[in-house]
Amino acid sequence: MELGCRYWDSLRSAAARLSGAWSVVGKVLAGWRAGEVVGTRQASAQFLMWASHVHLRAGRLTAARSYAERSCRVLKLGVPGSNEQHTGGVLGVRCVRQLGSVAMWQGDWxxxxRLLLEAKECxxxxxxxxxxxxxSSYNQLGILYKFVSRFDDAADAYEKARERLTAARFEDHPMMAAVLHNLGGLAFSRGDYASGQVVAERSVRLxxxxRRAGEPEIAADKAALGALLAQQGRLDEAARDFEIAMETxxxxxxxxxxxxxVNANNLAVVEARRGNxxxxxxxxxxxxxxxxxALGPDTVDVATTLINLVDLHLLTGRMQQAKVLWxxxxxxxHRQTSPEHPINRAVSERRSKFTGL
Incomplete structure (x- = not known):
């Protein structure tokens, strides 16, 4: 069964705060299109990037990409991914990085x-x-490399992020917590659960x-730690962390x-392993x-839970129901991701179960 833990802290922490704001975004977007919102190019780009974040968190990837591209155009950054030199300053870096993040979610590796490397160079x-x-740019590159199983490249990117923060004496900065969180995720993907637990616990403490207990960032760290504990057979501790995240x-x-x-999905994996x-x-x-x-029926998150239902139905001998879900x-x-995407691999690994049905 597939744990749905996603070590993409830069998205999770921002998006948790944005997810309830869509009605406001819609109204302001309507005013922006009508020319009622007047401001500098920087203000417009900032807003478009914010809208991209909201769309991305809601699973509307096409819209998220459109707004990210528009934020780059507003700053006159040229065509992201081209050979043009970007000079948009900090906001330009963030807009290009956001566009790279959306492309990653779309499986456009x-x-x-290319975009994330541009953001780093800029x-x-x-x-x-x-x-x-x-x-931040190295951290996002690390997320991408981990996602496509380039684990050595991911480790290098995360370590460079940590080096820059340490050199600037930002050991206690929120970005350091994000990097540690993601290093835990990399260890999880490599199957090095004990080492991942060490850095994940450091992230929780930092x-x-x-952040106060009960905030979404703390919940995300708890969920990440729970996934590492679950893979070490520490199911009671993992269940407690998933339950804390769900309650939050x-x-x-x-x-x-x-x-x-996501955390209900993970708690279900634990319960299945317990025999419940x-x-x-x-x-x-x-x-x-x-x-x-919340996300729509045609999203990768939905596919992850469908795969877990497939596994549960196979485990309990319900082959026909499992095939329908598979x-x-x-x-x-196939509609939403590239062949290299982890969810495509999960689907392919189960194909042989249904041969002849």
Whole structure:
């Protein structure tokens, strides 16, 4: 079964705060298009980038990319991904980095890498080597490289991010917590769960120095730590961390929040490993319903939970039901992602189960 833990802190922490703001964004966008919102190019680009974040968190990838591209055009950065030299300063770096992040979520790996490398070079060239912007760019590159299983490149990018923060004496900065969080994710992907637990716990402790218990960033760290504990067989501890995260998201955003569903999915995996199949199925169905409503039925997050339902149905001998769910997951994966995407690999690994059915 697939744990839905996503070590993409730069997206999670910002998006959790933006996810409830869509009605406001829609009204301001309407005014912006009508010419009612007047401001500098920088203000317009900042707003467009913010709108891109909201769309991305809601799973509307095409819209997220469109707004990110528009933010770059407003700053007259040229065509992102071209050979033009970008000189948009800090905001320009952030706009290009956002566009690279969206491309990553779309599975457009080559474009994502080119954009994120541009953002990194621009941070070094036009931001005076700002350690936060450089570290943020290296961190995002690390996320991309981990996602496409280039683990050595990911480790190098994360370490460069950490080096720049340490050299600038930003060991206690929120970006350092993000980098440590993502290093835990890299260890998770490599199967080095004990080492991942060490850095994940450091991230939890650091984050607690500038975030209060019950905030979404703390919940994200708890969820990440829970995934590492689950893979070490420490199921009770993992379940507790997932439950804390679920309680946090339910309290802050209601029980229909996508992050609540991600953690419900993960708790279901733990329950299945405990042998609590009925409880696991209940949680997966709840997670699926929330994801379909909040993100849409044709998203990668939905496919992840469908795959877990497939595994649960296979485990309990319900082959025909499993095949129907697998076909849905396969269709989503093929429409939404590249062949190299992890969800496509998960679908392919289960194809042989249904031969002859």
């Amino acid at each position: 080559a474009v994502a890498e 941070a070094a060239r036009s931001c005076g080597g700002d350690p936060i912007e450089l570290a 984050r607690a120095t500038f 998201y339910a309290r802050l955003f209601g029980g229909n929040h996508p992050e609540w569903a 199949h009925a409880r696991a199925e209940q949680l997966l169905n709840q997670a699926l319903a929330v994801k379909e409503k 076909e849905k997951a396969e269709a989503i994966a």
